[in-house]
Amino acid sequence: MTNKILVYLDHFHGKAQPSSWEALGLAVRIAADTGGEAAALILGDNVQELAGLAFQYGAGQVFLAENPDLKDFRPEILADVIKAAAEEYQPELMIFPTTTRGRTLAGMAAVDLDTGVMVDVIDLDWEGEQIRATRPIYAGKLLAKLQCSSTPQIVTLRTRAFDKPEPDASKSGTATHLDVKIDSAAAQTKVLDIQEKASGVSLSDASVIVTGGRGVALNAKLEAPADLDEAAAEIWKAQQGFALIQKLADVLGAAVGASRASVDAGYIEYDHQVGQTGKVVSPDLYIACGVSGAIQHLAGMRSSKVIVAINKDPDAPIFSFARFGIVGDMHEILPPLTEELKAYLAG
Numbered sequence: 001m002t003n004k005i006l007v008y009l010d011h012f013h014g015k016a017q018p019s020s021w022e023a024l025g026l027a028v029r030i031a032a033d034t035g036g037e038a039a040a041l042i043l044g045d046n047v048q049e050l051a052g053l054a055f056q057y058g059a060g061q062v063f064l065a066e067n068p069d070l071k072d073f074r075p076e077i078l079a080d081v082i083k084a085a086a087e088e089y090q091p092e093l094m095i096f097p098t099t100t101r102g103r104t105l106a107g108m109a110a111v112d113l114d115t116g117v118m119v120d121v122i123d124l125d126w127e128g129e130q131i132r133a134t135r136p137i138y139a140g141k142l143l144a145k146l147q148c149s150s151t152p153q154i155v156t157l158r159t160r161a162f163d164k165p166e167p168d169a170s171k172s173g174t175a176t177h178l179d180v181k182i183d184s185a186a187a188q189t190k191v192l193d194i195q196e197k198a199s200g201v202s203l204s205d206a207s208v209i210v211t212g213g214r215g216v217a218l219n220a221k222l223e224a225p226a227d228l229d230e231a232a233a234e235i236w237k238a239q240q241g242f243a244l245i246q247k248l249a250d251v252l253g254a255a256v257g258a259s260r261a262s263v264d265a266g267y268i269e270y271d272h273q274v275g276q277t278g279k280v281v282s283p284d285l286y287i288a289c290g291v292s293g294a295i296q297h298l299a300g301m302r303s304s305k306v307i308v309a310i311n312k313d314p315d316a317p318i319f320s321f322a323r324f325g326i327v328g329d330m331h332e333i334l335p336p337l338t339e340e341l342k343a344y345l346a347g
């Protein structure tokens, strides 16, 4: 029986990652089914507002540790506080969202608390004594069922694999402040500078993703400016291809993804890479343009609800996984498709 569930709420300077609410929503459902309690753990500086939101998202209890040393992501300090909170609250289950920070801290918590961690979980079954977690393995070809024989059982949840609950503004509560000792000097990590990136839809949280593969640069009808050498001309062509992808993404409120071939060729930054060595995404709609569908790419997106592929090769493997396929040149297909969708969504 899972009586106490502790959810780590991942946030950046007080702004929660949507996947944190997905994790809390799951904890609330398990608690309701098992007669247990879902508690939220928030670490940071000036994060009172988040505590209020956690109650609105259904937390029965909120533990808050506020300190200027907890403002930035310094894993050693945060892990110490998580350990102290877990030792005090004694949860049977701890849930972390699968953000980069959440994944790091879940691993550290498992070591500190001498237990196991089940990562990238897409389904949880909580009948009986223990949690049974499901996670994709071998690039998503198989699903593994996992159990953790020690407590607390720790899981990280794949983003968007679980529903995000609706907040209830009528709910409130009083957070419990944790009195934690922070040994800032002992931490090996110092945050020197934070540079904010130009805003855009986050790949991990996006419900729609438009992705460009190597095909973005393969536009036979487009002439690059004559003064560019071959390598620069390829990048220039890729930029024109990604501009088409961005236009469609803007119309759909989507994030822009990329294959590793696009990233390795320097067409777009690594942040956009989807796949085994990039981000794992599960949007409602994934539009793959000029992407062949290599197994390493599929590992990052095959759990998308609807996959649309645009590829000029009718035998491209991506078509075996796509619900809808368009055989043709993405550079010719994207402009009218974008216009049609824009008109459709406008009216």
Ligand SMILES: Cc1cc2nc3c(=O)[nH]c(=O)nc-3n(C[C@H](O)[C@H](O)[C@H](O)COP(=O)(O)OP(=O)(O)OC[C@H]3O[C@@H](n4cnc5c(N)ncnc54)[C@H](O)[C@@H]3O)c2cc1C
Residues within 6 Å of the ligand: 212, 213, 214, 215, 216, 218, 219, 258, 259, 260, 261, 262, 273, 274, 275, 276, 277, 278, 279, 289, 290, 291, 292, 293, 294, 295, 296, 297, 300, 310, 311, 312, 313, 316, 328, 329, 330, 331
């Ligand atoms: C250890 C390891 C990890 C990896 N991790 C990743 C990862 O995380 N993510 C990832 O994506 N890959 C990863 N890869 C690389 C992967 O194996 C593929 O090489 C890569 O996914 C191919 O990218 P692509 O589909 O863009 O390019 P290609 O395989 O070259 O495919 C391009 C596609 O575009 C089509 N095309 C060409 N021109 C047009 C056009 N004008 N219009 C429409 N279609 C067109 C072609 O028909 C082709 O199908 C990894 C590989 C290894 C070994």
